[in-house]
Every structure is written in C-alpha cells, then in structure tokens.
Amino acid sequence: MTHTTTDQPDRKAGGAVVPVLAFAGIVVAVMQTLLVPVIKDLPQLLDTAPSNATWVLTSTLLSGAVATPIMGRLGDLYGKRRMLILSLAVMVVGALVSALTSQLLTMIVGRTLQGFAMGAIPLGIGLMRDMLPREKLGSAMALMSSSIGVGGGLALPAAALVAQHTNWHALFYGAAGLGVLSIVLTLLVVPESPMRAEGSFDLLGAIGLSTGLVLLLLPITKGSDWGWSSGTTLGMFAASLVVLVLWGLYELRVQAPLVDLRTTARREVLLTNLASIMVGVSFYVVSLVLPQLLQLPKATGYGLGQSMVVAGLCVAPLGLTMMFTAPVYARLSARYGPKTTLIIGMLIIAIGYGGGLGLMDAAWQTIVTSVVLGAGIGLAYSSLPALIVGAVPASETGAANGLNTLMRSIGTSVSSAVIGMVLANTANNVGGVEIPTMHGFHVSFLIATGAVAVGLLLAIFLPKAGRPAQHTQLRVSSEEDAVLERAEELLRGFRGRVLDAGGTPVARAKVTLIDHRGRQAGAAVSDEDGSYAVAVPAQGAYVLAAKASGHGPLASSATHSGEERAVELDLSLPGETVSA
Template sequence: MRQAVPSWVTLLVLSLCGMASALQFTLAIPLLPEFPDLLGVSTADASWLVTVTLLTAAVSTPVIARMADMYGKRRMLIVALSAMVLGSLICALEVSFVTMLVGRALQGFGASLIAVGISILRDELPPERVGTAVALMSATMGIGSALGLPLAGVLTDWLGWHSIFWFSAVTGVALIVALLVVIEESPVRTPGRFDVAGAVLLSAALVCLLLPISKGSAWGWSEPPVLGLFAAAVVLLAAWAPLELRVNQPMVDLRTSARRPVLMTNIASIFAGMAMFVNMLVTVQVLQQPAGAGFGLSVTAAGLAMVPSGLAMVVVSPISGRMLTRWGGRVVLLSGSALMAVAYVGRIFYADTVTAVVIGSTAVGVGTALAFAAMPTLIMSSVPLTETASANGLNSLVRSIGTSLASTLVAAILATHQVQVDGVSLASGDAFRLVLLLGAVASVVCAGISALIPTDRRTHHERELARTQGRTKQEAVIRGRVRLARPDNNARGMVLVSVLDTRGEQLDWSRADNAGQYSAVLPGPGTYVVIANTVGWAPAATVIDFAGGEVEQDLTLTDELTVSGTVTSDGVPAPGALVAMSEAAGSQVGSTHCDEQGRYTFQLPLTGRYVFTAYDARTGRARARKVLLSIESEIVDIDIPAGPDSCDGRVVG
C-alpha cells in the first residue's frame, strides 16, 4: 500500500498543474506581434494562435471535468497534461502555421487542470486544510498569468522563441510523473455512461458562441458570419437543454445548475472573470505603450510589473482559506468583489506613475484571489460530492465567457478612443479610464449577485472530521437504485437521495438518473440515514452502519400519494362518472372515469388549490368542488345531488 503523502506535497503538485494551465495562455502573448514575420502569415491569421487556445479551453474543460467525475480525476489530469505536452512539442518543432494551430489547440486542454485539481483537493485533503488549498489552487490562474509574461520575455531573449514551448513540454512531462508518484486516484466517482451527444452539442454551441465574441470586432458585428454563428449557438443550445433533461447521466445536470446557490455563483463568476481579465489587459497595455500615451516599458519589464500581483495572491491564499472556514464562500466572494471595485475606482484617479499602476493592479489581484477562492467553495457546497469536478468545470467555463467578453469590450474601447503620438495611433488616457470603469462596474455587479447567494455553512460532521480525522480521508461512495412500486410512474430525473448523520445534518445528496441509479458519498465509518424522495410518493428511509468497503443500498418507494374519492349521484355510487382535475387558475391537470363502485384516483399533484369536477352521463348532471391539497394523500368525495348543478368548497376526507 502506498505511504500517505503529506498534504503540502499534494497541494504543491496540483498548484503547479494550475500554474502550468495558466501559462499556456500568457507565454505566447508576447510573441503575438512577432508571429506574422516568424511564420509568414498576416496579423489576422496570427491572432488565431491565441483564439484557438481559448476556444479549445472553453470546449474541453467541461468535457474533461465530467469525465473526471466518471472515470477518475487523476486519470483525466494526466490526459489533459498529455494533450498539453503534445501540443507544446508540435509548436516547438514548428513545421508550419497549420501545425502551430493544432499545437496551440492541444495546449488549451490544460485549462481543465484547475477545475479537476480543486476537486481532488476536496477528496484528498483533511477538511481543515481544504479551504486554504482551494484558495491557493484558485489563485494559480492569476499567479501563472502574472508570471507568464516576464518568463516568456526571458526565455525568448536567452534561448529563442521556440524555448517557451520546449519549457511547456518539459514542465508537463515533469508534472505527469509527479501526479503518478504523489496523487492517488480518488474513489469518489459517478457511475454511468458518458453523454456523448450532450458533449458534442455543447461543444458546438460554445464554439458558435465564443468565436463571434472573440472575432466580432475584427469581422464586424453586423456581418453574416457573426450573426449566423450567434443564431447557430441559440439553436444548438435549444436542442441541447431538452436532451440534458432526458438522458441518464447528462453532460451538465441542468436541474442542479438551476439551484439558486449554483446559478447565482455561476452568474457572479462571469463578472468576476471580466474584472480579473480587465486588470491584466489594461495594466500590460498602459505599461507597454510608448511614453506620451503610456510608460514605454519593454515586454519583460511590463511582465515583471505584474509579478507583485501574482505574489500577493500567494500571500492572500492562507488568509482567504481561513476566511472561507470561518465565514463561508458568500462573504469571501462579496469581500473580494468589493475590494476589486474599490481598487478599480482608485486606479481611475491614481494611475500617473508605474508605482501607482502596480499598487492598483496588486490590489485588484488580492480581490481576485479572494473571489476566485470563494467560487469553487460555493459550488462544491451546493452540488453532489460525486459531481464536484464537472460542477467546477462548468464554473470555469462561465468564467472564460467573462474573460472573452472582457477582451472584446476592452479592445472596442481602446480602438475607439485614441490619440496620435509621433504619427502613431495609441489608446488615450480616457480609453484606459473607461476600461478601469468597466472593471469597477463588473466588480460591483459581481458583489450585488454575491449578496443573493444563500449563506453556505459547514456541517457539524465536517467540523468533527476536521478535529478528529487526521491526515487521511476514509470516504466511500454508496451506490444503489431507487425503485417505484408502480414502475410506469413518470418521476424520471426527480428522485432525490440524501445522506444524513445521526445529528440530522445533510452530508451529501444525489439525483437518481432515469433508471433510478444514484451515488452519494459517506465521509467515513459511522451510522447514517439514507432517504429517497420524489414528487407523488411517500419518502423511504433506511439506516446504514458503515464500517468500510463498498456500499450498495437499494430503496423502494412503496406508498404513492394520491387524491382519491367516490362520486355519488344523490347518494348512490355513480359508476363510469367522469372526474376532471384542474388548477384553480384554470389549467387542466387530468381526467379519469370512476370504477364500478364510483371510485377514482389521481396521483397527488403539487400543493395548491384545485377544482374537481364530476359529471354523471346517466343523469346529465355535474358538480364541481374546490380543494386545497397539501403534501399528504387526500380523499375527496363528490356527491351530485338531484336538481340543478351546484358547486361548493367543502372537502370530505
């Protein structure tokens, strides 16, 4: 059996993976002005070397993250790193511009390393260290981005431009070896078959959405290719969403994603991504522009000016980790976005020296570190533990949408507000102030949305684990199937399974698939209560005394909740009478006919006011009743009296 690896070693390896992920985007940026001459292509063509990496990153992250939940997190980290290494080697060999495009596309697979790495940290580390570890892992995107620019300049000056790709390849190989040696495969997995159709549709929709966002300024926003791609994205998403609601193991669980904590966090992430990227874009641009419109620093010097921001993220990580443990993700996200807003406002008025720019950029970086640490924590506290990687992957995707929007908006602002310096058009001071205002607005919106996220809290069991469990976790996945006594009942995708401890705290939950299969996580040996529940059925519960090993537990819902009763005509049962149920607002729910004894049955609908109407064809008379239904089975008897039709509001039960 492998000897336990210290937590700091696990964190170090995964954090280096996160930094390697970020470097794939920034290492090539200083070369972008040189690529047309180096590769013999136009400037527009050369820009694809950045665009294709961003597109691949957006498409591959949710796919790899979902596969990590299903087939193993360490395994998919190695797959992503292998693709990144292959892409780096292709770029380093530089056969042609086309092969460079292929290589840069493969490098984009590295974007999934952070989302999957965060999920591994939750699975592997003791609970009391998860907050700080997630904070550092989340900050690696900003740290890697800040270090990538000066590193690219140094490597290019000393060893030539090919060296940045050789560096990326060697780093990736070293990290693959480290993963194999240090990281154990997580036992927390989701069973089932991968949703290939959902992955293809989502990938196509993302390409059609992000490509015009990235290229709209160059192609023209009103041009047919841009409008056509946006229309295709809408059509593809419209086809994808119903598919995800039908399949057993969807690529993205839309029902879970629609839960308020997850939905609000993902929306906030879009604006947090915008605020983060605005900081990097505006800082580098203003530092590199020639004197008179900027500070005239070299690429390497401008990159070095970003290093304090990256270092500040490292320093803030343990602080944000303690804040997450004490106050939860909502407060930390709100604090981080508020700090970014204040820093941006300060930069609008104080940005006349390099020192002021660096201080302002660092302050935004600290806020970014807090916000980015909070988002995966909020996500993981609101989704099933067997789906943390895919949920973080979706969160990374929406952040990338925010960065793409920021890039487009910044480019538009800088292009429309220019001054002439020595005959060259450069972005004006007003342009930079507008960009900083954009960052402030994005931060304020992020803070406002953060305030709408429900407060997250750690369970009593997690606190107990933090005090007693030590260095290793003993989590196990419980699997099983929820069966309905009436199998033709239409409750697909709506059966929820919860795991409680003996204090009544919910430790995990799961949504059974269309076949009734579910999986949830038990945190360690102990006694647990497993509950299955769905609309229209009485819940079922069982007690599990878990001592270790594999756990399988099936549950059966036997008591269907119904609305039933007897229809009589002047006190005599009315066989064959029609009974119709509709909402009080008028929408039809269903209808049925009575049996030989005048009895009828409906499955219990959602709570609310309903109208029951009975019609006896033999007598030609009818009667309607208004009923307030709760979550328990109800008996509603209807008597159709002789004489004129009538209606009242009494419930007989």
C-alpha cells in the first residue's frame, strides 16, 4: 500500500505534528514514573523483597533502552509512523497486563512491554527531521527531547491522586487510556514519512544488546543479596562485559547494524553520549528520592509526613520547569551554542543536588530542589540533540540520535538499579517493613552529584561548535539553523537547487542519495527556494534521485572526490506527471 499523501506533507500538517509527537513523548515518560508514588509500598503490594520490587521500575527502563535502537531501525526500514503506533500499542498491552495482576513476575512482564514505548522518542525526532522546515526543526527536537522530563514531572501528582483514592491498579488503566489516545492522535495528525533505509533488521544485534544490559543491571540490583564478591555477581559482570564487547565487534562488522557504533568514533559524539548517560542518571535520582522522603511519617525523625498527592505536587515542578526552559534554551543556544547551554544545565543540576543535601527538612525545600533541578535537566536534555545533529553528516543523524537516546536510557536504567539498591541496603526494618533512611537519601544525592560532575567535565571538553562556521556563505538566522547547516551543507556532499522544467524552484522535493551498491546513503527535502544539501559518507560514485508532487522523477549520476567541500549540482525535474 502506498501513501500518496505523505510525499509532500503540508505546513498545516507539520504544525500539528509537533504537539502530537511531543504528547507521545509525554506518554512515554508517564510509563517511567507511573509507580514512583507507590514505590515505598511495592514490596508489600507485590509480597516481595525491596531489591526485587525495584525491578518493576528497572524493567521498564531496561526494555526502553533496548527498544530505542530496535524501533528506530525498524522505523527507518518500514516507516517511522507505523513503528511509533506499534510502540504505543505494545505499551497499551503491557499496561493492561500489569492492571490485571499482583504477581511480581507477571507485573515485570507487563512493565517490560510498557518500556517499549521509549522508541517513540527517536521515532518522533526522525519524523520531525523528515517533515518539518529547517527553521522549526531545532526547537521541535528540543521539545521532543524534553518531553520525557515534562511527562515524568506531571505524571507524579496525577498518579499519586489516582493511587491515593482508588486501587493502585487503576494507574495502569489510565496509562493504557493515554496510550490509546496517543495512537488515535498519531493516526489522525501525523503523516507517514516517505523516507526508507535499505537493508535488513539486525536481530542478532538486538538479542546481544538486550542480553548484555540485563547481565549488567541484574547484579547491580541483587549484588547486596548475593554478595558483591560472590561467584554469581562477579560472573554476571564478567559475562556482561564479554557479551557487550562481542556485540560491539559484531555491530562494527555487520552491513546494517542495529546501532551504528562508527558514529561514536567522533570526539563530539562520544563525549556527548557519555554526558548523556550522566544526565540520565541525574534525572531519575530526584524522581526516586523526593517522593519517598515526603511520604515517610514524621515519627521517623526525618520523614515529612505528606500525603501521596502532596508529595506528587511537590515534585511536579521538576517537569513544569523543564517545559518552561524550552524557549529559554532556544535563546541561550542561539546566542552561545549548545555546548555552553549543556554546561550551564549541568552546573544548575550540580547546584540543585548539592543544595538539596541540606534542603530535606520541609516540603517547601523539596519544591525549591525540584525547580532548580528541572531547570538544569531541561537545558541539558534540550542541548543533546542539537550537539548530535551538529556533529554528524545529515545521512547519519537518525542513527546518531537513536544512539544518544539509548545512552540516556542506559543512564536512567543504571540510576534506577543503583539507587534502588542503595535505598534497600540502607533501610531500617521496622515491624517487618523496610523504611528508607536519611543516610540512603544523602548517598543517592551524592551519587547524582558525582554523575553530574563527570558529565560537566565531559561537556567542557566538547569541541567548540562554531569552528566550521567560517566556511559558510549562507545566512543563518539562529544557532539551530547553524547546527543544521553544518550537518547538511558544510561537510562533504552535494548541494544545489531542485528546479522544474521551466527553471522555477521546487519546494518540498525529496532528494535521495544512493551509493554504488544501490543503498540509500542520505536524504534531504528541498527548501522554499528549492535549495537542498546532502552529505556523502565517503568518496565515490552516487546517484541523486529527486521527486516531487506534480513532477516526474529524476535520477542524476554524480561523483564526489571525498574532499571537505560541497559539489554544486542542480536537479531539473521533468514536467508534470499524468494524474490518475
């Protein structure tokens, strides 16, 4: 079945696409923080040990980490909109499974299925990149990237309200409803991207990544129960290392890898991805610690004795502040660049956690901590896609952003596992119930502060983004434009204009770069003035294929020497095609 209406998405559709895709990102975030309001009660609700109960959260984050590259690759092959809907559908099934059980293993299965929705983030960014005009892409990507924090913060008071006044299983019915709503909106508003990658799906790579991450996170959560020096714990860590190394070697050899690890060879990409892990760690710590501190009874001597709903409302500013930092990010980034914005975000996060160590004595103090952390995390999250897009050729932005989202997911997964382990091991047993201690909360904040310090160091060593800008002769109106110009025009490749038979520029024409093996090596959509730019991965012979609604297709042979320059090549489309 062909989607004739998707080759030329109009501007009205483009304008509606952004909020719908951002809503899908918010729904994803809800899955991650859905059970945070009841986390202290999970061992009793599921009749299991605290270290086992943490897997109800960790399993969602882990499957999200694995689903990110899987759904991204499937989206490139079979359609991003189609895979976005599939991700949300799997999430709805998982929510219904969890809604109908109180058994630990069945609950973990349901939560694992819910984690597959994480693929919506890179799929949404990919759809935006394929359809939106360049001047809107930077801010749209920042909004999509920040939606996970926005949704996470807003979900806390809503989930707390539901859990406090109804059976906690109602949380999952609500999540399923949000998933269905997101599917309906996507079907109604979001057109399918016409762009497709060549190749096949890397099943062995998906299995290898899943196995390696499980072998890494399982001993982190169970190490204290098994013994950190036990054969089981050390054996799993060793097995994880072996599996991930073998997986990496395999991914470098396979023609169509699940994760294009070669993109990490660039210093900019490597440092940005390592910083992303640290941002992921810092984001989840506050979501795990503050709700528990707020809900603990005052009789403990340090608990703040607040209801589930009040606790959710105190942490909600985390997400709200992230939402309001999106326009602030756009202005800061336009003036100083995404590297500086990331450093500022990291500094604010460090201040939030450092100050938070001494602000645990009243509910209003947790609100202050939430606001500061939300501002920092919002700036940091918004900077990451711009840094990635600016560091790689246009033909690699999909794979690079997918890998970046994977790094953030690994950060949140490790954070969930480590902080869950810390709180479980420092808890006091009171009447058979494990009560988290202030010592555990302090250690958790110190871990987050350490992660941010490492992330800040990595961000400082990022190369200056403005280095290639002197080569451009094109006017750029903002930093987001500059980043995209670099990725698409300043690196080696082809550029020019798409024209009709009479020499008039053709806007929104799809230009596809095909290598000598017949595989897609890059793609672009022409601007209002007909201009296009597409980067080449290496020197050699290529075919530039162009098509647009109302015009015949064109295939033009071209050769690139591999030099760091753009080859000028105008593409003239034949006259109108015969309409059906």
